[in-house]
Amino acid sequence: MAGYPKLAPEHFDRFLTILNRYSQRSSKNRHIELLREISSHAAFAGGHLSSPLAVILDLTNKCNQDCVFCYREGQQGLRGPYHDWSFRSLEELEKIFNDLKAMNVPSVTMTGGEATCHPQFLDAVAMAKRFGFATTLVTNGTAFESGQVRALSRMLDPFCDRVELSLDAADPLTYQKVRNSGRYQHLLETLRLFRNHSIPFTTMTLLVRDNADQALSILHLASDHGPVAMALEPPFPKAHITDPDVYARPEQVLAAYEAVLDCPRLAERKVTFNFLHFSIMAGVNLENQPGPGHSEEHLAGCHAGHASCTIDIWGDVHLCQYLISAKSSYVGNIRESSLSELWIQAQRARCAESSKCSEGCLAFKLDRIGSCERNVP
Ligand SMILES: C[S@@+](CC[C@H](N)C(=O)[O-])C[C@H]1O[C@@H](n2cnc3c(N)ncnc32)[C@H](O)[C@@H]1O
Numbered sequence: 001m002a003g004y005p006k007l008a009p010e011h012f013d014r015f016l017t018i019l020n021r022y023s024q025r026s027s028k029n030r031h032i033e034l035l036r037e038i039s040s041h042a043a044f045a046g047g048h049l050s051s052p053l054a055v056i057l058d059l060t061n062k063c064n065q066d067c068v069f070c071y072r073e074g075q076q077g078l079r080g081p082y083h084d085w086s087f088r089s090l091e092e093l094e095k096i097f098n099d100l101k102a103m104n105v106p107s108v109t110m111t112g113g114e115a116t117c118h119p120q121f122l123d124a125v126a127m128a129k130r131f132g133f134a135t136t137l138v139t140n141g142t143a144f145e146s147g148q149v150r151a152l153s154r155m156l157d158p159f160c161d162r163v164e165l166s167l168d169a170a171d172p173l174t175y176q177k178v179r180n181s182g183r184y185q186h187l188l189e190t191l192r193l194f195r196n197h198s199i200p201f202t203t204m205t206l207l208v209r210d211n212a213d214q215a216l217s218i219l220h221l222a223s224d225h226g227p228v229a230m231a232l233e234p235p236f237p238k239a240h241i242t243d244p245d246v247y248a249r250p251e252q253v254l255a256a257y258e259a260v261l262d263c264p265r266l267a268e269r270k271v272t273f274n275f276l277h278f279s280i281m282a283g284v285n286l287e288n289q290p291g292p293g294h295s296e297e298h299l300a301g302c303h304a305g306h307a308s309c310t311i312d313i314w315g316d317v318h319l320c321q322y323l324i325s326a327k328s329s330y331v332g333n334i335r336e337s338s339l340s341e342l343w344i345q346a347q348r349a350r351c352a353e354s355s356k357c358s359e360g361c362l363a364f365k366l367d368r369i370g371s372c373e374r375n376v377p
Pocket residue numbers: 063069070071072111112113114115138139140141165166204206234235236237238
């Protein structure tokens with residue numbers, strides 16, 4: 001697709017080697033995501049899940065950063081059609097949780113915007129735990145107070161709950177460039193608090209042009225604070241990100257992946273790569289490639305709309321979080337219909353082929369060209 005840096009043909013074998021090494025490494029530890037497994041099985045069998053396995057929920061659209069890669073279009077997109085900051089009320093949250101419970105949804109992810117900008121985000125987490133959901137809180141970690149981390153540590157179950165912390169730089173200058181934020185020291189303090197209070201956390205590192213060369217330092221920084229897992233991936237390429245220099249060059253991403261696979265300090269750590277985002281960004285077609293790492297394993301079986309959905313701050317339900325600001329994956333609004341009705345509607349409406357489509361990601365095509373027809377470049 002035009003506009004994104006492509007993988008040069010001479011690097012294709014290098015990419016396949018990384019795929020093979022990664023597959024061997026992850027099969028050794030066999031940390032297969034249960035959610036992905038179940039949704040793939042159901043989808044490949046042509047079946048539907050009667051309820052989502054995970055619901056991603058905005059607590060607020062307010063955010064204290066303005067990241068260059070944000071799929072929510074940063075501060076501007078987050079404000080949405082009403083141009084204002086909104087905070088989910090605990091009353092509405094309780095109503096949603098009651099619906100989810102009735103549907104037997106096992107897990108919720110609370111995000112935004114920056115969820116910790118919600119003045120009652122701790123009450124929201126406590127409520128999710130009272131309902132018995134496996135709970136994930138996604139955060140950039142730059143608005144926590146130390147008492148809040150202590151309170152969180154008392155609520156979270158290390159077996160099933162997670163804080164997902166964004167960590168995109170190994171120094172303040174890079175942080176400023178990628179997240180437009182001067183709060184790097186605060187993030188380091190959050191990491192320290194997470195370690196001291198044994199918070200069960202994962203890190204998410206998005207590889208862009210300005211930070212890809214320090215991927216290893218970023219993972220070492222994370223690793224020193226005891227995360228459960230670390231993820232490393234290029235961002236999902238969105239049409240509104242018009243500056244091509246935001247994206248890492250594909251060779252930078254390959255070098256980052258190789259550095260991780262070669263690093264003895266990370267050998268026993270769980271580090272996940274997202275080849276779907278890489279393939280979309282770098283224009284790589286994995287179809288018909290022999291051996292592990294072929295398209296079925298790494299490109300198909302996306303759980304969006306099959307096993308998960310997203311509810312934005314205005315109550316709109318979307319199948320795919322990356323299309324949250326578009327109408328293309330909109331299903332309906334929870335203030336007008338119950339989530340169980342919307343889920344049934346969504347399962348009827350979704351493309352029968354989408355789980356098996358080996359031509360890449362439908363959300364990307366919809367975002368770029370408003371169509372997911374086959375053979376559209
Ligand atoms: C929308 S943010 C909300 C949570 C919080 N504000 C944060 O940044 O961690 C949720 C996650 O999506 C990631 N993200 C943002 N833009 C992305 C993109 N284009 N592709 C993939 N992940 C993205 C962020 O880094 C973060 O880990």
